[in-house]
Amino acid sequence: MRNIKLLLEYDGADFSGWQKQPEQGVRTIQAELEGALSTLLGEPIETNAAGRTDAGVHASGQVVNFFTASSMSTRRIPYSLNALLPNDIVAKHAEEVPREFDARRDPQWREYHYYILNRFYPSAFADRFVHHEARALNVEAMDEAVSLLKGRHDFTSFYTAPARIVNTIDNPVRTVLEISCRRSADIVWAGEPLEGLVTIRVRAHAFLHNMVRIIAGTAIEAGLGIPVSTRCEIHT
Numbered sequence: 294m295r296n297i298k299l300l301l302e303y304d305g306a307d308f309s310g311w312q313k314q315p316e317q318g319v320r321t322i323q324a325e326l327e328g329a330l331s332t333l334l335g336e337p338i339e340t341n342a343a344g345r346t347d348a349g350v351h352a353s354g355q356v357v358n359f360f361t362a363s364s365m366s367t368r369r370i371p372y373s374l375n376a377l378l379p380n381d382i383v384a385k386h387a388e389e390v391p392r393e394f395d396a397r398r399d400p401q402w403r404e405y406h407y408y409i410l411n412r413f414y415p416s417a418f419a420d421r422f423v424h425h426e427a428r429a430l431n432v433e434a435m436d437e438a439v440s441l442l443k444g445r446h447d448f449t450s451f452y453t454a455p456a457r458i459v460n461t462i463d464n465p466v467r468t469v470l471e472i473s474c475r476r477s478a479d480i481v482w483a484g485e486p487l488e489g490l491v492t493i494r495v496r497a498h499a500f501l502h503n504m505v506r507i508i509a510g511t512a513i514e515a516g517l518g519i520p521v522s523t524r525c526e527i528h529t
Contacts, residue, residue: 294360294361294362294392295360295361295362295363295389296358296359296360296389296392297358297359297360297361297370297387297388297389298356298357298358298387298389298390298394298396299340299356299357299358299359299370299371299384299386299387300354300355300356300357300384300385300386301322301326301354301355301356301357301382301383301384301385302351302352302353302355302382302385303322303351303352303355303381303382303383304351304381304382304421305322305346305348305349305350305352305381306349306351306381306421307381308320308321308322308325308348308349308381309321309348310322310345310346310347310348310349310350311323311342311344311345311346313327322346322355322382323340325378325379325382326340326357326378326382327340329374329377329378330361330374332377333365333370333373333377334361334363334365335363336361336362336363338359338360338361339359339360340357340358340359341357341358341359341395341396341397342355342356342396342397343355343356343396343397343400343403344400344403344499344500347502350405351422356396356400358390358394358395358396367387367388367389368387370384370387371384371385374387401498402470402496402497403496403497403498403499403500404471404494404495405494405495405500405505406492406494406495407424407492407494407495407505407506407508407509408423408424408490408491408493409423409424409425409430409490409491409492409493409509409513410423410424410425410426410487410489410490411426411427411429411430411432411489411490411491412427412488412489413427414427416482416487417485418483418485419482419483419485419487423487423490424509426513430491430513430516431515431516431517431518432474432491432516434515434516434518435474435491435493435512435513435515435516436474436475438474438511438512438515438521439472439473439474439493439508439511439512440472440473442469442508443469443470443471443472444468444469445466445467445468446467446468446469447465447466448465448466448467448501448504450507451501451503451504451507451508452465452501452502452503452504452507453502453503453507465501467497467498467499467501468497469495469496469497470497470498471494471495471496472493472494472495472496472508474491474492474493474494474512474516475491475494476489476490477490477491477492493505493508493509493512495508
């Protein structure tokens with residue numbers, strides 16, 4: 294059996310997250326990918342991912358691995374796979390890796406970026422990828438607020454999830470390696486300048502369900518001058 298590492302990007306707006314679900318009609322990245330891989334390679338394929346992204350979350354560098362008996366070249370796999378995948382999932386690269394490589398357990402860190410378009414009008418082009426906030430934000434206050442979350446903390450107050458997920462979380466402690474809130478240089482998106490873009494960047498060993506979204510919401514409150522209670526207690 295060969296162990297294949299895939300690098301994916303996807304637009305998660307129309308998906309219920311990464312992880313496949315038992316319910317019929319629930320569209321997930323994992324289910325779409327495994328279906329396409331099984332068709333391509335002629336055998337049942339199960340995948341591991343570096344991070345199980347939440348509903349509506351996008352990825353530009355999602356690492357996945359799977360085992361296969363197929364001899365198909367790693368150069369051909371992405372090309373042929375993209376012909377079977379929906380347009381909102383793209384395989385960028387494939388390579389054979391040692392059998393012990395595990396995309397879920399081996400990563401040293403994961404990183405999320407949360408984009409806020411801070412101007413009085415939204416963007417028709419970037420609406421699926423940014424959160425629009427028309428009220429003026431104090432980005433320095435936002436950065437100061439999120440900086441308190443760096444380090445090892447109990448993030449119980451920073452996640453929400455369905456019961457089937459909550460009941461599987463034994464330890465809400467996570468270690469945030471880097472976190473910041475900055476105004477981004479003006480970016481042209483589909484020909485439109487995105488003036489006022491603010492980026493919240495969070496790097497951690499692992500994340501809880503909806504953790505980055507709740508951090509972003511808390512940061513926005515701080516940027517609007519709304520008193521933010523101390524949600525995160527330092528784990529000792």
